[in-house]
Amino acid sequence: MEIILALVIGGAFGAVLDRIGASSPNVIGRMLNLTNLKLMKAILLAIGVGSVLMFGGQMLGIVDVGHMSVKTAYLGVFVGGLMLGVGWALAGYCPGTGVVAAGAGRRDAFAFIAGGLLGAAAYMATYPAVKATGLLDAILGGNATLGTIPGTDYPGLTGLPGDTLGILLGLVFVAVAFVLPERIIRKDTRLPAE
Amino acid sequence: MTLDWKTGGLALGLVFFAAVLLVKPIGVSTQFVILDGVLWDAVDPAVVTQTEEGYTATNAYLAKSGGKYAKAVANPLNYSFLFVLAMLLGGAASAWQRGGVGPAERRVPELWKANFGDSPIKRYAAAFAGGFIVLYGARLAGGCTSGHMMSGMMQTAVSGYLFAAGAFAAAVPTALMLYKEEA
Numbered sequence: 001m002e003i004i005l006a007l008v009i010g011g012a013f014g015a016v017l018d019r020i021g022a023s024s025p026n027v028i029g030r031m032l033n034l035t036n037l038k039l040m041k042a043i044l045l046a047i048g049v050g051s052v053l054m055f056g057g058q059m060l061g062i063v064d065v066g067h068m069s070v071k072t073a074y075l076g077v078f079v080g081g082l083m084l085g086v087g088w089a090l091a092g093y094c095p096g097t098g099v100v101a102a103g104a105g106r107r108d109a110f111a112f113i114a115g116g117l118l119g120a121a122a123y124m125a126t127y128p129a130v131k132a133t134g135l136l137d138a139i140l141g142g143n144a145t146l147g148t149i150p151g152t153d154y155p156g157l158t159g160l161p162g163d164t165l166g167i168l169l170g171l172v173f174v175a176v177a178f179v180l181p182e183r184i185i186r187k188d189t190r191l192p193a194e
Numbered sequence: 195m196t197l198d199w200k201t202g203g204l205a206l207g208l209v210f211f212a213a214v215l216l217v218k219p220i221g222v223s224t225q226f227v228i229l230d231g232v233l234w235d236a237v238d239p240a241v242v243t244q245t246e247e248g249y250t251a252t253n254a255y256l257a258k259s260g261g262k263y264a265k266a267v268a269n270p271l272n273y274s275f276l277f278v279l280a281m282l283l284g285g286a287a288s289a290w291q292r293g294g295v296g297p298a299e300r301r302v303p304e305l306w307k308a309n310f311g312d313s314p315i316k317r318y319a320a321a322f323a324g325g326f327i328v329l330y331g332a333r334l335a336g337g338c339t340s341g342h343m344m345s346g347m348m349q350t351a352v353s354g355y356l357f358a359a360g361a362f363a364a365a366v367p368t369a370l371m372l373y374k375e376e377a
Contacts, residue, residue: 002273005217010277013209013220014284019292020202023285026305026377032369035376042203043344049207050348054214062215069219071336071346073353080335081342081360084328088361089368091324092303094339095332096222098325099278100285104295108303111318113226115325120226121234122326123333127255130334146350157352166350173347177203185370 014100023100025092025108032089034184041177048173055166058151065151072143076135091115196292210348217273219349221341223332224263225278231256231267242267255333308377335360 020042021027030036057063071077088094093101093112101109123130130136141155147165148156156162197205213220231251235241242251242264249264251257256264266272289295298304302317310316332338335357337346343361346354 002217003271003276006273006276007280007283009209009213009216009220010280011284011287012212013277014281014286015288016202016205016209016284017281018285018288019197020199020206021196025303026299029303029305029369029373030376032365033373034366034370038199042197042199042206045200045203046206046210047344047348049204050210050214050344051350053207053211054348057211057215067214067216067218068349069345070349070351071342071353073351073356074336077335077337077342077353077356078360080331080333081357082364083331084335084338085331085361085364085366086368087324087327087329087331088339089324089365089372091321091328092306093321093324094328095226096278096281096338096340098328099222099282103282103285103287104289105286105300106295106303107300107314108317108321111321112325112328115322116226116329117230117233117325119326119329119331120223120333121230123330124227124230124253124255127253127258135334140352140356144352146352146355149350162350169350170348177199 013096014103017097017100018104023093023097023104023106023109025101025106028088028092028097037180037182037184041180041182044173044177044180048170048175048177051166051170051173055163055170058149059163059167065149068149068152068154070143070145070152070154072138073140074136074138076130079135210344214345214348219341219345220277221274221337221345222278222281223329223338223341224266225275226329227255227263227333228266228270228275231263232270235267244268305373305377308375309373 017023027039031039054063058065091112098109098112141157144155144157145162146157147160147162149162249261249268251264301314302312306317342354342357
């Protein structure tokens, strides 16, 4: 059963990433250089929709709280995020969209995946040294959530009810998706100042 | 063709919700490690070994957290690994159904071409280098755009916000520097 779910949900995820343009380096580049934020709006809407449905489902008893999986916060999360950001802008791919783009036949996506496999291997090789730096030591409560979610052991950064807060934040994400302009940098401001 | 952001965002949100409803939050970057492990173990079968309690590995990263990565390397036909293979197939089917990615675009993407020219070698070198930094960073962070940013922020995870802050703080200035020409 899990195998079938992997194929169905994974397949749907790949297809949707293709259809929203997330696997196109052009669309990623235009989002990150702030000239076309439609994909950003889609991502914000998706996070909001997912959050409202998940926490709403939990409150109604439809969604198993045990399916949540909250990752630990440590300084390396931020540093790794910075690294991923540079590579994301350079290649135009993140790990998931690189795989989808390879499926779509983009040749540079295969180069991205090859580089990714080497980068992951480099991390495997350097993991003990990275761990020794303390970059992986938990901060901000470890695997904490912003509120305290009923039925979980995740520490709450605040004592606010985590499920209600999750729905409210989800609605904020949806609202931001709608108010975010489609373009931040105007063409004329990008001309060289001479 | 390409979905407008409202339909696309809604569909993407439903996929993330379906994953956490039926199985667990979506994540991708771990599977690069698992594939590395599978390839490594194929060359040197001593890397991953079965123990009385489960699996372990000679590599400290594969052996961490009670050998859960070592276990996935030993049994790659698991949910998370097949999920990523299915993403590739889903991307392929979707792209094929909308008519495919054109030959010029497959050779060198439009925006890259406008800024750095039509050399495929240069583009592949950049994609390779980008892939290296992305996956090193994702493994250091313990997740990527899917696992940390989307799944994490959806669950109100503090780590997800921390990751997203780092990713955009670096990605936006980098893109502003790289892609000055619009295309």
